[in-house]
Amino acid sequence: MNKITIATIIYVLGILIGAFFLKVWGAETSFIKTISIFVWTIIFLIALFYADKKERKN
Template sequence: MNNTKIATILYILGILIGALFLKVWGAETSFIKTISIFVWTIIFLISLFYADKNEKK
């Protein structure tokens, strides 16, 4: 399994954990919860960039 697929699976699991256990998409969402999902997405995009960069070598 290549690094891109692993990163994508980890991202989806993180979003699901945030949705189910942290109630990120609930009616009363705090600023911290919103920023945490935003940071999680940024980390995902950075990992995709480096996985693609290392895959091309």
């Protein structure tokens, strides 16, 4: 598997853990939970950028 696929799988697993165990999309979501998903998405986008950059370099 290439690095982009691995990063995507890890991202989806993190979102699912947030949805089921942390109840991020529940009725009583705190600001911290919302920001944590936002930061998780930013980390995912940065990982995709660097993985794609490294893939194009090779």
